Each structure stands twice: as C-alpha cells, then as structure tokens.
Amino acid sequence: MTDRPSEAPGSGSGEGGGPSISDEVWEKFVQDSERDIHASAPKEPSARARVVTERLRQQDARGAQPEGWRTGPAWREMDGRAARRRRLWAIFGVPLAIAVLVVANKPSLLLGDDPGSGTGVPEAVAASPLPAETAAPTAAPSEMAPVTPTLERPFAGSPSARWADGAAGIVLPKATAVSSLSKAEVEQALRQTKALLVDANLDPATLRGERPETALGVIDPLQTEMIDLLDTALRKPDKEHDPLWMFSRYDPAELRLAGDVVKTRGRMTFKADREDSVVVHADFTFVYPFVRTDGSTEVSRTIVRRVLDLEVSNPVEYEVTPGKLYVVSYDQEIGNSACDTYDGYLHPQFSTDEQAGPLPTGPTMDPYDRSEGIDQERTDDCGVVSRT
Template sequence: MAERPSDEPNPDSGASISDEVWEKFVQDTERDIHVTAPKEPSARARVVTRRLREQDARGVQPEGWRTGPAWREMDGRAARRRRLWAILGVPLAIAVLVVANKPSLLLGDTPASDAGVPEAIAASPLPAETAAPTAAPSEMAPVTPTLERPFAGSPAARWADGAAGIVLPKATALSSLSKAEVEQALRQTKALLVDANLDPDTLRGGRPETALGVIDPLETDMIDLLDTALRKPDKEHDPLWMFSRYDPAELRLAGDVVKTRGRMTFKADREGSVVVHADYTFVYPFVRTDGSTEVSRTIVRRVLDLEVSDPVKYQVTPGKIFVVSYDQEIGNSACDTYDGYLHPQFSTDEQAGPLPTGPTMDPYDRSEGIDQERTDDCGVVSRT
C-alpha cells in the first residue's frame, strides 16, 4: 500500500491532502489493483544442449572446451579438465499491473510532483549503486507517464540515462591476471551490456555484433544458441534471454532515453580465473506506432557472470570472455510469446485469457537476487 504523504502543504504544488481525499485514493487504488491485474508473461530457457549432456555423460569434452593446462601434459598425465558452467535460469516474464491513475486526488490539477514531493527533488539523480540496496525503492504516486515525461511516477526517473548507469569498478591485478587484463574484461562486460540492452539498432531487432564479438569463439554452444535465437526465435531459442528487442513496426521508444541502474563486481574463482558479476535493470518506455500517445514501461533485469582466464594456463582466446551464466526477469511483456520481441501491455488492451495465478513482484526491487526457485506461472508486477 502506498504511504500517506505528509499533511503539511507542499509549497510547490500549492495544495495539501485531506484525510478524506487520501482514504478515497487508497480505496480506489486497492479496488482497481484487484480488478485490472493483467495476465503476466512467462518464458522458459534452457542453455545446456543435448549434445553437451551426452558428451558429459560419456566423460568427453568437445573440441574447443577449455582445459587446463592446455599447452602440455604434466608428467605424462592428462591435464585436469575444467567445465564451463553455462546454466540459464528460468526467466520470469511478468506483466504490468495497471493502477488507477488519479493524480488529481493527490495534487489537484498540478502534475508537477510525484507523491507530494517537488519534482526537482523527486527527479534528483541517485548516486551510483555500489552494493545491493536494503529494500525496494519507496512507493510513488501513480502519475500517468506521458511522451514528455515517460518516467513519471517511476523510481527510474532518478536513475542514470543509458550507458551512464553502467559504472565500472576500479580494476586491480587479481589471481594470475594483470590489472590491464582485468580492466579489459570490465570494459568488455560493459560493451556487451550496452550493445545488448541500449544500442538503438539492437533494440529495433538488429544483430548485436559488438555483444557477440566479445564472447570467446571457443564457447561454440553459447554462440550457436544465440545465433539460432536471433535467426529463428522460438520457445527454446529466445533472444530475449540475452538481448532487449522490440518490433519497430509495432512500438517505438518514448524519447531516446532508457533508464539504467545496477552494479558490477569481480573476484577470483577457485580455478584462478576472474569472474565479473553484472546485475543491471533497464527501463524502456514504449508507445505504439499507431498514433497512440499512451506510454507503457517494460522493466528488464539482467544478471550475468562472465569469466576471463589466463591464456597461458587455459585454452582460451586472449582478449575474449566466457559467459558463465545469465538470468533475467522481464516485467510487462506478453506471456508465452516467443517471437523474440518485448510486448508491453497497455491499459487499453483487452484482458485475454485467465487472470494471472503467479506471484506478485516489484520489478524495481534490487535488494534481492533473482529467485532461482521460481515457478513458470504467470504473475503480475506491483508497478511499472
């Protein structure tokens, strides 16, 4: 439930909120939440192919699999093998919960503030995220987003714009890798994230060459999976597992800004390699191309682990990174649709199919990791 704003007058809005008005707003909101919750999208993903499972069962490693030390055998014995962990968690794609937008009950006819807070304060930029937050962002008044203010009423209004939200940590030498090698891995991780989630051509369905180009070509199964997903999307090969895309024949961005928030860290693993962990959320304000001016936001959270290894010790391509794991949550996109595009729901869309039965989740809550025990049921998001 939304918190009640202060009873003290807001000098910027020129109005205060009476108990009667606030109670009416709460009652209307709770009623509309129950009535208008749309169907939540769900998607599934599996990355380990049958061929790999069969080879692993036989104890056989495919050509190009990383082994260490790759350049010789030690004392006549076979080198110890290292397996690449490439598990793709089941993504939870969740649809928008449409809240009754009644800003006039809170602010009279003045749209200059969210939740009774002056707009200049509500939209002041947040400092970069350096650790997991302790809680979800505060609730805000359900202000209707517009073409001029596509992030109105959203915590993302205070997030950084695009690539500015991906701040690299300071690189240090770690394990057997130099500071320069670690720094290169961090830059490559950012390049992958930017191309996969922010590049205008990628967003409109283009091929993300930069993102694909930083992945080690020896990781053939990952590259084959992504190639297939981009060429012929289906339930088992969905480009949305890694890339954010929309159909430009149906949608366009409201403006040229995608909001970004997250953090990047790195550490040595038990094998002496360095793993870069990236956890970022992107907020896309969409509008239809049919002349409508309604704005609907889709929220995509991506969590990736990318590994860089010493090419002297392991069979890797210098200057490239391995995708160890990736997972995602997509809020407000069509359920059981596998054409490779995001499909946000708009408030004017007709409800199709049964009401969602899955859990409710706040897509702006970055205080917890992505739930690995999620079901595949359709659910709802508490806000967009």
Template sequence: MPDRPSDEPRPGSGEEPSIPDDVWDKFLKDTEAGIGSAPKEPSARARMVTERLRQQDARGERPENWRAGAATRPERRRRRVWPVLGVLLAAAVAVVAVKPSVIPGDPFGTKDDTSAAQASPLPPETAAPTAPPSSPDPDIPTLARPFAGSPAERWADGAAGIVLPKATPVGTLSKAQVEQALQQTRTLLVDANLNSATLRGERPGTALGVIEPKQTDLLTRLDTSLSKPDEKHDPLSMFSRFDPTEIKLVGDVVKTRGRITFKAGEQSSVAVHADYTFVYPVVRAGGSKEVTRTIVRRILDVQLSDPTRYQVTPGKITIRRYDRDIGNSACDVYDGYLHPEFTSDTPTGAAPSGPTTDPYDRSKGIDGQAKGCGTVSRV
C-alpha cells in the same frame, strides 16, 4: 544700502520667490493671529511678500477668501505614489497567498521535500538494496515524461548508469587485464540492452563479438534464437528486442540501474558479476500517444582467464551465467520480441497463474525457475 537677500527676486524680473509650503503656512497663520511666533520686526523677505500680496489684493488678483488659511490655497500637485504602491503590494500578497510557487526559489518552503528528492538523480548503486524503491506520485507517463510515476525517473540514462569499479590486479592477472574484463562486460551489456539497432531487432554483433569463440554451443544457440526463435531458443534470454512494426521507443533514453563487481575466480581468472535493470518507455507504432513501460532485469556472470595458463582467446570473456526477469511483456509468446501490455488493452487468454512481483525491486534475486505467467505490481 543693505544687500538684497540671495533668494529675493530681482526687481522687474517677474520672478516669484520659491517659498516652502511649511514656511508659507506658518507665515499666514502667524500673520492672522498676530502671535509671538511671527517676528516683531518683519524681515526684508517678509515685507516683500506682504507688499506683493497687498498689491495683488488691490488689483483683484487674489481670491477673496485667501486669508482663510493654507487649506484654501492651491497646492502643488503631488503624485500619490504610496497609495498606488499599497494597492500593487496588496495584489501581490493575494497572488502569493493563493499560489506561493510563483516566487522562484520557494522562500517559504512550500514545496514538498519528497517531490524534490524524487526529481534529483540517485547516486550509483554500490551494494544490493535492502528494500524495493518507494513509490513516487502515481503520475501517468506521457510522451514528454515517459518515466513519470516510475522510480526509474531518478535512474541514470543509458550507458551512463553502467559504472565500472576501479580495476586492481587479481591473482596472476594484471590491473590492465582486469580492466579489460570489466570493459568487455560493459560492452556486452550496452550492445545487448541499449543499442538502438539491437532494440529494433537487428543482430547484436558487438555483443556476440566479445564472447569467447570457444564457447561454440552458446554461440550456436544464440545465433539460432536470433534467426529462428522458439520456446527453446529465445533471444530475450540475452538481448532486449521490440518488433518495430508493433512497438516504438519513446525518445532515445532507456533508464538504467545496477552494479558490477569482481573477484578472483577459478582457474587463474577474474570473475565479474553484473546485475542491471533496464526500463524501456514505449508506445504502439503508428502514432499512438499511450505510453507504457517494460522492465528487464539481467544478471550476468563472466570470467576472463589467464591466457598464459589456459587455452583461451586473449581479451574474450567466457559466459558462466545469464538470466533475466521481464516485467510487463506478454507471456508464452516466442517470436523473439518483447510485447508490452497497455492499460487500454482488452484482456485476452487465460488469467495470470504466476505471482505478482515488483519489477523495480532489486533487493531480491532472480528466480530463474519460476513457473507460470505472473503479473507486475507497477510499471
């Protein structure tokens, strides 16, 4: 007895053979047409299928039009995956076409290279710029982005922007002594312009403490300016201060940019030169949300002499020059505080008589002899 094909059902099992659709269709067509593609001697499997169909016809279990071909035979349900995927893909393409930024990484290069550059921090300043910084997009500063629309948005935060050069021996002074002169200069700049206590009007004791005690005239003048400010004794000449009852800083970041250099000075000393700009974002005290900025540029020249040759206090620095240029603060007010002006302010008093300047322009020096109350081209 010939072996039963492995894919035939066991007699009486009630199982139906699994016939691929293409084999089924071809079998029906060949059976109907009687063409050469059908085997002349049907296989055991074909005979079994034919017999099963004949028995179903006899029992009335097959529809009358079953011989019309495979087109009328019930087909297995198939999930139409590709049409659904096509619809989803078309919708995604439409969204990307309208707003390419939804794709992370900007694969199509749709973002403005200038905007990307504006968002990246600037490297430290190592030499005087040759031109003022370019103007970023004219965004309005907010509490969330107080430096929006300002070149300072790319500047360093606070003391991180005061980067000291590598110390080397100068004349009779050792590397350690030069390093001390640089560190003391940095201490003065930080306490005078970045310390939160100083900014709200408190006494800058640390800054005063690094100054040569023998500079009695300077220290007396600074003490008077802090306690009894007037036109001739203005603490703003050395320190940045805001009246806390009037002005509040936005956040705890002050933007900083500048550089420190040093060289051999007179009388066996090292001469240190500092040139820094500080940008302060502020609002009115009392819950106001309107943000503006005050920009203060300071130039400081100090020296540290060899204490074995001159009568100086070891480790203290002598102030040779201190100058400042202030942008966006009311003129002719001598109460010892900066007074930022806001866009919503109603103009009062006489019209500005001085020149219009760019407070972010570090390519030029400070004209300490300039007269008149000028205006700034941007804040």
C-alpha cells in the same frame, strides 16, 4: 501518502495532548490499510474479465486446457550452471486501485506536489539523479504517487525517473590485479562486460531487432554452444531459442521508444573464481518506455533485469581466446511482456489492450525490487507485476 487524522485530545502524551506516532509506524499503517481495503472491497467484474471467465467455462465444458502463462524457468545447462528466464504480465487494475486510494486521501498530489514522494517536495528536487549504486539495495524503491506517463514524461511515476540515462548507469568498479591477472587485464574484462551490456540492451539497432555484433564479438568463440544458441535465437526465435534471454528487442512495426532514453541502474563487481581466473558479476535493470506505432500516445513501460557472470582466464593456463569473455551464466526477469510469445520481441501490455488468453495465475512481484537475487525456485505460472 494519506494525511494523518487529527489526534484526540488527552489520548496520550506528546505536544498538544495527542499521541506521538513515528513516520515509520504511520507509513506501515497506511500501507496495511490500503492493502486491506483493496482486498476486502467488492469487485464488479470488468467486461474483459467476464469474457475470459466465460471462455474458460466453455473450455472446461469441452475438456480443453488453455495455454499456460509462464514465469520461467527456461533452463539452459552450461558447465553445470543454468540460465533462466522469467516474464511477468502487467495487470493494470491492481496499481490503478491503489492509485485511486492514494489520490482520494491526498488530492494535493494532483495539484502540483512532487509525484515521487507525495510530500510536497518540489518535483525538481525529488527528480534529482541518484548516485551510482555501490552495494546491493536492501529494499525495493518506495512506492510512487500515481502519475500517468506521457510522451513528454515517459518515466513519470516510476522509480527509474531518478536513474541514469543509458550507458551512464553502467559504472565500472576500480580494477585491481586478481590471481594471476593484471590490473590491465581485469580492467579490459570490465570494459568488455559494459560493451556487451550496452550493445545487448541499449543500442538502438539492437533494440530494433538487428544483430548485436559488438555483444557477440566479446564472447569467446571457443564457447561454441553459446554462440550457436544465440545465432539460432537471432535467426529463428522460438521457445527453445529466445534472443530475449540475452538481448532486449522490440518489433519496430509494432512499437517505438517514447523518446530516446532507456533508464539504467545496477552494479558490477569482480572476484577470483578458480586459480588464474576472474569472474565479473553484472546485475542491471533497464526500463523501456514504449508507445505503439498506430498513432496512440499511451506509454507503457517494460522492465528488464539481467544478471550475468562472465569469466576471463589466463590463456597461459587455460584454453581460452585472449581478450574474450566466457559466459558462465545468464539470468533474466522481464516485467510487463507477454509470457507465451516466442517471436524474440518484447510485448508490453497497454491499458487499452484486450486480454489475449487466460489471466495470469502466478505470484505478484515488484520489477523494481533488486534487493534479492532472481528466484531460482519458480513455477511455470505467469506472474504479475505490481507496478511498471
């Protein structure tokens, strides 16, 4: 955070004759100033930008249209409800410019102060784990001071540094009887939902591209359209059958995890839906620190948010498989992964990568902001993440 300027004597009330400025007002002033400086500063195009500009100019001259970058939606209709996908590319120049401004105004951040808050609080205190999430966040996590992630500290500079590791971040609510379902039946549905989330997003074999048998095994086999879609996506991924809609995967020939930890945060709730049915709602974000397998040590994070609604019904009243879950809807936002690549793998952007294709034209979003639901009114333009 930028240091406050000295207050002019006699300019207002308060101790020492200076004006009294609240922390909230000062923080807003700093954020607005940094944004205005960034917006108004003259920019010299990078070599990459000049190449892209020239290529687009040549395409216009030929009347050619470049491939689009997507933020979704890729819609799949299931019983009147929709599943969507959104991917957002990382543009490193935006957070880098902000980082330069912050460090320039507070160089002590480079001298051992806490990278999480820039307040000088010892790092061990600032990095203490957050308590489990019990309600929807009301705002995005605070901006972090600029810290480059490393193999030893892959979550440095990320709000997820204080999140739980892996499955520990998926905390089940206390089960109660709902409708005609007993407490034990609801508890089983909650445990199965966690099993699906863990296998689909955290299991090392699934992440390396292997078949997620546990996740598939909790889905009601009577939901044949859903099973067929996922089977096809896993066998032969393409634009209309993308395993990333449900599973997090990377190509082990291209990437590996930096360490063995994936950060997780979110919450799970349940409620009665129709008579004799309960819907489990899961909203979780996973942060994956990747490093390339070419010997590079640069770490790049991909952030995946998944929102699922899974239904369990009384088999006496409905034609369902006892002990299995029915996928009502699934929704995703993937931050920092190539938008127009449909090979079934996550492809994070590294700062040293060459830009392959047109620059993103969609909106900028914070992939750590879980205070609102996933936007249902979206264009087909690839968006940009404000941080990773």
